[in-house]
Amino acid sequence: xxxxxxxxxxxxxxxxxxxxxxxxxxxxxxxxxxxxxxxxxxxxxxxxxxxxxxxxxxxxxxxxxxxxxxxxxxxxxxxxxxxxxxxxxxxxxxxxxxxxxxxxxxxxxxxxxxxxxxxxxxxxxxxxxxxxxxxxxxxxxxxxxxxxxxxxxxxxxxxxxxxxxxxxxxxxxxxxxxxxxxxxxxxxxxxxxxxxxxxxxxxxxxxxxxxxxxxxxxxxxxxxxxxxxxxxxxxxxxxxxxxxxxxxxxxxxxxxxxxxxxx
Amino acid sequence: xxxxxxxxxxxxxxxxxxxxxxxxxxxxxxxxxxxxxxxxxxxxxxxxxxxxxxxxxxxxxxxxxxxxxxxxxxxxxxxxxxxxxxxxxxxxxxxxxxxxxxxxxxxxxxxxxxxxxxxxxxxxxxxxxxxxxxxxxxxxxxxxxxxxxxxxxxxxxxxxxxxxxxxxxxxxxxxxxxxxxxxxxxxxxxxxxxxxxxxxxxxxxxxxxxxxxxxxxxxxxxxxxxxxxxxxxxxxxxxxxxxxxxxxxxxxxxxxxxxxxxxxxxxxx
Numbered sequence: 001x002x003x004x005x006x007x008x009x010x011x012x013x014x015x016x017x018x019x020x021x022x023x024x025x026x027x028x029x030x031x032x033x034x035x036x037x038x039x040x041x042x043x044x045x046x047x048x049x050x051x052x053x054x055x056x057x058x059x060x061x062x063x064x065x066x067x068x069x070x071x072x073x074x075x076x077x078x079x080x081x082x083x084x085x086x087x088x089x090x091x092x093x094x095x096x097x098x099x100x101x102x103x104x105x106x107x108x109x110x111x112x113x114x115x116x117x118x119x120x121x122x123x124x125x126x127x128x129x130x131x132x133x134x135x136x137x138x139x140x141x142x143x144x145x146x147x148x149x150x151x152x153x154x155x156x157x158x159x160x161x162x163x164x165x166x167x168x169x170x171x172x173x174x175x176x177x178x179x180x181x182x183x184x185x186x187x188x189x190x191x192x193x194x195x196x197x198x199x200x201x202x203x204x205x206x207x208x209x210x211x212x213x214x215x216x217x218x219x220x221x222x223x224x225x226x227x228x229x230x231x232x233x234x235x236x237x238x239x240x241x242x243x244x245x246x247x248x249x250x251x252x253x254x255x256x257x258x259x260x261x262x263x
Numbered sequence: 264x265x266x267x268x269x270x271x272x273x274x275x276x277x278x279x280x281x282x283x284x285x286x287x288x289x290x291x292x293x294x295x296x297x298x299x300x301x302x303x304x305x306x307x308x309x310x311x312x313x314x315x316x317x318x319x320x321x322x323x324x325x326x327x328x329x330x331x332x333x334x335x336x337x338x339x340x341x342x343x344x345x346x347x348x349x350x351x352x353x354x355x356x357x358x359x360x361x362x363x364x365x366x367x368x369x370x371x372x373x374x375x376x377x378x379x380x381x382x383x384x385x386x387x388x389x390x391x392x393x394x395x396x397x398x399x400x401x402x403x404x405x406x407x408x409x410x411x412x413x414x415x416x417x418x419x420x421x422x423x424x425x426x427x428x429x430x431x432x433x434x435x436x437x438x439x440x441x442x443x444x445x446x447x448x449x450x451x452x453x454x455x456x457x458x459x460x461x462x463x464x465x466x467x468x469x470x471x472x473x474x475x476x477x478x479x480x481x482x483x484x485x486x487x488x489x490x491x492x493x494x495x496x497x498x499x500x501x502x503x504x505x506x507x508x509x510x511x512x513x514x515x516x517x518x519x520x521x522x523x524x525x526x527x528x529x530x531x532x
Contacts, residue, residue, distance in 0.1 A: 049443055051439055051442065051443060075445045075446070075447060076445065077445075078442075078443060078444065078445035079444070079445040081443070083440065083443040083444075085436060085439075085440055087436065089436040089437055089439065089440035090437070090440070091437045091440070091441065091454060091455060091458050091459070092434075092437065092458075092459075093458040093459065093461065093462075094454065094458050098454070102440075102441055102444055102446070102454050103444050104444075105441065105444050105445065105446035105447075105450045105451075105454060106444055106445025106446060107445075110447065110449045110450055110453075113446075113450050113453065113454070114449075114450075114453055155440075158440070158444070162444055162445070168443075
């Protein structure tokens with residue numbers, strides 16, 4: 001469903017963030033992208049919806065080649081890719097409802113969005129999504145009044161209301177506590193299953209990734225070092241991705257009770 | 264370990280901003296020498312100051328007996344003219360400033376538009392209000408129209424520059440999130456940029472309203488209408504008590520605006 005061919009990104013500074021990355025994501029697959037800071041995870045995700053312009057290579061979403069699309073066509077394709085951000089990236093001075101509805105901007109005209117007169121079915125869907133993540137009563141609160149976990153739930157609603165085929169998720173749990181992190185990951189994976197969405201999730205927490213995803217990609221210096229099922233992440237594999245370290249504690253199956261106790 | 268040994272027991276000081284000692288001392292001595300030399304060139308005629316003190320005293324004493332009544336109709340007409348000038352020029356100036364500010368923010372405008380908008384700002388800021396007013400009075404004749412145009416023009420340079428800086432320092436990720444939804448450019452500005460810079464825009468606008476009112480009192484001196492014209496006439500006739508009355512009204516209005524701006528900015532945080 002998503003296909004990357006020889007994707008290269010070289011920044012103006014000369015840093016090569018991605019070196020001919022090849023990747024194929026079938027429909028409905030949730031995959032985790034792991035790797036050390038600076039390995040190019042964020043760049044890879046941002047190249048897919050072209051928030052970062054790739055230097056060369058091709059990206060296909062379904063049959064459409066995203067690289068080389070005109071601005072207008074790119075906007076249309078961006079609607080099919082929901083994005084969830086590290087630190088939530090809600091527009092803080094807008095209300096929860098406005099933030100969720102901003103996911104529909106690609107579908108409604110300027111004046112409708114300017115006057116906040118969204119179609120009734122969009123508003124209904126927004127309430128349905130907010131209710132699904134347990135925040136329907138918060139709709140008219142301003143986004144900066146929410147806690148971290150609540151903000152990320154709003155971020156998820158904003159991505160889903162686009163009715164996307166693919167979710168691009170950039171460090172969704174980076175600033176959340178361990179319990180909320182799990183809840184958010186669980187929520188994302190459940191919603192993907194419910195809606196048959198594919199997702200690429202950038203994540204630092206290897207154990208958390210192993211718990212929830214079907215496939216793991218390991219990135220190092222902008223190249224794919226590992227591609228396989230989560231239980232294929234042995235200490236040796238982690239060493240090739242991250243470098244030498246004692247990995248036993250990281251990948252040991254984490255006991256639910258243990259985490260609960262740790263909190 | 265041995266390196267640490269040599270460091271222990273030594274005092275620590277913040278490294279100097281200018282590393283080379285000779286340069287540092289030369290700059291400091293040079294500055295002191297300049298200060299002394301500059302001070303010596305000030306030529307004060309103390310007997311003239313002594314005579315002038317009398318006039319200054321008269322001027323200040325006039326504030327104890329301000330005369331609001333003798334020229335009340337002149338004061339009223341001038342004040343209304345000033346207020347109309349202020350509001351009209353602020354509204355027009357701000358309306359023009361917003362698109363220019365968008366164009367002058369490097370993070371949202373392409374280079375050619377950025378350069379054009381920055382040039383407009385530079386021109387507006389380079390030309391001092393009084394000079395613009397003299398030019399416009401020459402073109403449009405005496406009266407508030409010249410003042411209105413001057414203040415609108417000055418507002419553009421001030422507001423566009425500061426608003427553009429506000430836009431440049433906004434949180435990039437919030438705007439990125441809106442872009443990722445497939446929003447068109449206008450929607451992106453409306454949802455991703457505007458909410459972030461709104462408090463700043465409102466604060467700057469009220470501040471500019473305040474400046475425009477004070478400037479309108481000055482512009483009258485070069486014939487651009489408003490309360491300044493009334494004030495100028497009062498000075499020309501040595502009617503210090505009327506001038507004092509006018510100045511007191513100006514001070515009151517500026518204080519009221521200051522208070523209003525505090526209230527509004529607290530509300531929009």
